[in-house]
Amino acid sequence: MSIEVRPATVFEDVKALVGPKRPDASVCWCLSYRIPSTVNNAMRGEERGAFVAQLLEEGPLGVLAYDGDTPVGWAAVAPRSATTFARNRRIPHVDDLPVWSLWCIRVRPGHRGKGISHALIGGAIEFAREQGAPALEAYPLDNRGAKVDQTMAYAGLRANFEAAGFHHAADTSSVLNGHPRVLMRIALEGPPMSGGTS
Template sequence: MTIEVRPATVFEDVRTLVGPKRPDASVCWCLSYRIPSKLNNELHGPERGEYVRTLLEQGPLGVLAYDGDEPVGWAAIAPRADTSFARNRKIPHVDDLPVWSLWCIRVRPGHRGQGISHALIEGAVDFAREHGAPAVEAYPLDNQGAKIDQTMAYAGIRKNFEAAGFTWAADTTSVLAGHPRVLMRRELT
């Protein structure tokens, strides 16, 4: 299997990874950290997908991993200043560097355990670098080897980010699926 990571620009492919199985479902669409909380709570069912379609018209929302023409993985990445992490009280700011945030990694069932999340992390870092990011931050779970519910594993796990050259930058007060999240950073300059 050869995995290629490309900017997320094709709506149908984004929908395959983060859209609902039922069109009327009000699932994440990976909007919860990308848009203000009030707007996120106001968007229901198909409105969420249409909002993503509109955002894609402005540019990529992250990166997608492809096995041939099949989208098999997703990573959300954007300047931290453009996300709710800019105001998040539980995840600290390390300094004033205009970092990018990598907050969601998703690999489709049937494709897990094949290194796709590692390719997504590297592809997201490359995407941020190409857009002038001086560093990338992630906020993965520090699960210390414990099993994680796949639904809540979207933040990634610390060891995968360490393997990608990220280092611990700060502890957070954020907890997800019973595990603390840590702030990991990879300098790009």
């Protein structure tokens, strides 16, 4: 299997990964950390998908992994200043660099365990680098090998980020599914990495 990671620009492909099976269902659409909670909580059903379509007109919302023409994975990537992590008291700011954040990884059922999350992290690194980000942060679970509920694994796992070259930059006071979250960071200045495909 050859996985290609591309910027997330096609609405139907984004919808396949983070949208609902029923158009009127009020699923996350990966908006929870992207927009203020008051705006996020006020939107219902099809309004949420329409909002994502509008955001896509302004540019990619992250990256998608493709197996051929089929979208099989998603990673949300954006400047931290444009997300709720800009003001999140549980996730510290390490310094004043205008870092980007990678906060959600999702792989479609039936495609897990094939290295797609690793390809998504590599693709997110390259995407953020191409956008001029000086560094990329993530806030994964430090599960220390313990089993993680798939519905709560969207933040990613520390070991996967370490494998991609991220380093532990700070502890956080955020806990998800009983596991502490840590702030991981990778510097993006310098020569490009070989990544984004697997």
